[in-house]
Amino acid sequence: MVLVVIIIALLASMVVFSLRAKRVVPTELAMSRSLRRMNNTTVVATLAGLVFASWAWFTFPTAYVNATSVPGLLAALGPALAGLVYLGVTAASEGTWRLPSGDQRAAFLARRPLFSRAFPWATRALWVWAGLLTVLLVTFGLIAEPDGRSLRNAPDVGSCLADGVPVPCGGGASGPFPGWPYGVPVLVAALLVVAATLAVLHLVARRPAVWGTSATDDELLRAISATRVVRGAQLSLGTSLAGITFFAGATASNAGWWWGWVAIILAVTVLGASFGVAMRRVNP
Amino acid sequence: MSAAILIDVTSGVPPYEQIRTQVASLIATGALSAGTRLPTVRDLAADLGVAVGTVVRAYRELEAAGQVVSRRRTGTVVAPGGTLGNAPVQAAVDALVTAARRSGVSDDDVLALVRGALMGGGAPS
Numbered sequence: 042m043v044l045v046v047i048i049i050a051l052l053a054s055m056v057v058f059s060l061r062a063k064r065v066v067p068t069e070l071a072m073s074r075s076l077r078r079m080n081n082t083t084v085v086a087t088l089a090g091l092v093f094a095s096w097a098w099f100t101f102p103t104a105y106v107n108a109t110s111v112p113g114l115l116a117a118l119g120p121a122l123a124g125l126v127y128l129g130v131t132a133a134s135e136g137t138w139r140l141p142s143g144d145q146r147a148a149f150l151a152r153r154p155l156f157s158r159a160f161p162w163a164t165r166a167l168w169v170w171a172g173l174l175t176v177l178l179v180t181f182g183l184i185a186e187p188d189g190r191s192l193r194n195a196p197d198v199g200s201c202l203a204d205g206v207p208v209p210c211g212g213g214a215s216g217p218f219p220g221w222p223y224g225v226p227v228l229v230a231a232l233l234v235v236a237a238t239l240a241v242l243h244l245v246a247r248r249p250a251v252w253g254t255s256a257t258d259d260e261l262l263r264a265i266s267a268t269r270v271v272r273g274a275q276l277s278l279g280t281s282l283a284g285i286t287f288f289a290g291a292t293a294s295n296a297g298w299w300w301g302w303v304a305i306i307l308a309v310t311v312l313g314a315s316f317g318v319a320m321r322r323v324n325p
Numbered sequence: 326m327s328a329a330i331l332i333d334v335t336s337g338v339p340p341y342e343q344i345r346t347q348v349a350s351l352i353a354t355g356a357l358s359a360g361t362r363l364p365t366v367r368d369l370a371a372d373l374g375v376a377v378g379t380v381v382r383a384y385r386e387l388e389a390a391g392q393v394v395s396r397r398r399t400g401t402v403v404a405p406g407g408t409l410g411n412a413p414v415q416a417a418v419d420a421l422v423t424a425a426r427r428s429g430v431s432d433d434d435v436l437a438l439v440r441g442a443l444m445g446g447g448a449p450s
Contacts, residue, residue: 141374144335148372150351151327152362152400250372256327 071253075262076324082134083269090127090273094280097123111190111222120284121230124277128237131270135244141252149256157245157267166318167238167271170278170311174231177282178224181289185220192218192289195297215296219285227285231278238274242267268323279315283308328356332373340375344383352392352403354415359405363393366401 097119101108105115158164186193191214204216219227245266250259290304330347332340351357363369366384370377384401387393394404425435 141372145331145333146373146375147329147331148364148369149327149329150348150357150361150363150369152364153368247368247371249374256329 071251072258072262075251075254076265078138079262079266079269082131082266086127086130086134086273089130090123090277093126094119094123111226113217114223114226117219117223117227117281117285118230120277120280121227121234123280124234124274125230125237127273127277128234128241128270131273132237132241132244135241135248135266138248140249143252147250147252149250149259151256153246153263155246156239156242157263159242159267159271160264160323162321163268163271163275163318163323166315167235167275167278170275170282170315171231171235173311174278174282174285175228177286177289178219178228181219181285182221182224185218186214189220189222190218191216191220192292192296192298195299215292217288218292219289223285227281231281234274234277238270241270245270265323272319272321272323276315276319279311279318283312283315286311330373332375334375339379340373341379341382341386344369344373344380345386348383348387349390349392354418357403359403361403362399363401363403 097116101116101119102113106113108115182189184192194213194215245263248263251262254262286304287308290301290306290308292301293304294301328351330344330351332343332347334340336343348357348363357363363384364372366377366380370380373380384393384395388395388401391406392404393401395401421435421439425432430438
């Protein structure tokens with residue numbers, strides 16, 4: 042429990058640091074007020090996501106390992122569920138932007154897009170992780186054994202492990218492996234994360250313009266909000282991808298397949314890149 | 326740069342009329358060129374904090390005047406030919422506004438002066 046608190050405090054301080062460091066204080070009051078509001082939303086949503094992720098990290102593979110008919114499925118869905126928590130909090134916050142209430146009210150005569158556009162580096166990360174996750178889950182589903190939870194051992198290796206027990210190579214299988222029983226729910230969860238991301242980006246595009254800013258500043262504020270939304274969503278998908286790929290790689294490595302280590306290296310790389318994108322500063 | 330409109334909810338002029346006249350003026354002066362897509366009714370209503378019906382009525386009247394067209398796919402766009410397009414008159418109006426601002430003459434007084442000049446300037450052609 043102490044470890045969970047320490048991890049949350051560490052990650053939260055990193056989030057606060059990423060929001061505060063190098064922040065340029067805008068001269069316009071409306072702009073700075075909006076930025077402060079957006080920072081608060083990001084901190085609250087990130088904390089909610091992290092608390093859920095930490096709880097899931099410690100309880101899903103242990104206390105709830107048999108909560109579903111497929112053992113460990115809940116653990117595989119943990120990152121996506123944490124992402125949905127983050128997006129849910131962000132969506133709730135987007136719905137509370139102050140409506141115009143003064144005697145004099147202004148509006149820009151500019152058509153807003155259906156979805157607010159995030160900075161390209163965040164959007165690219167989201168689509169790359171989503172695409173890679175889909176391709177790998179389908180591949181793992183196709184190469185898994187008929188039970189969907191194990192991988193056939195490589196034929197040219199002397200000794201292999203199946204569930205930790207040495208078995209003759211070529212005839213046995215190693216597990217756990219993310220076949221269809223894991224792949225389909227994770228794909229559905231990833232699809233939900235992408236759909237929820239688009240829904241929040243729609244909310245960002247539809248919220249009232251900030252009174253007292255220029256059209257360019259209003260557009261910038263929306264881009265910052267959108268980038269923070271996508272930044273969290275890509276972390277959710279990136280972590281899912283890294284977890285699935287790591288388990289597949291570890292099992293494949295035990296089973297004697299050459300690509301096991303490649304998958305493990307890919308998993309670590311994806312995790313690092315995803316956290317890198319998540320920690321990248323988004324300020325004007 | 327985006328054109329903007331400003332409404333005063335305490336004014337005696339209804340909000341839909343304030344929206345209509347300001348959009349019409351921006352089209353007439355060329356600040357909104359033909360083909361420019363206007364905000365959706367819901368977005369503009371949210372930004373101004375007015376009812377959706379208020380913006381619908383303003384857009385409908387602009388459409389009836391031929392200044393905008395509404396299409397199902399593209400929404401409400403500025404119609405071609407809405408700009409007055411008389412360069413010498415536009416230049417004179419710009420000069421008048423500049424002079425008025427420099428001299429500290431209020432907008433209402435400028436409009437009164439223009440109305441007076443129009444009334445005393447003979448029959449309209």
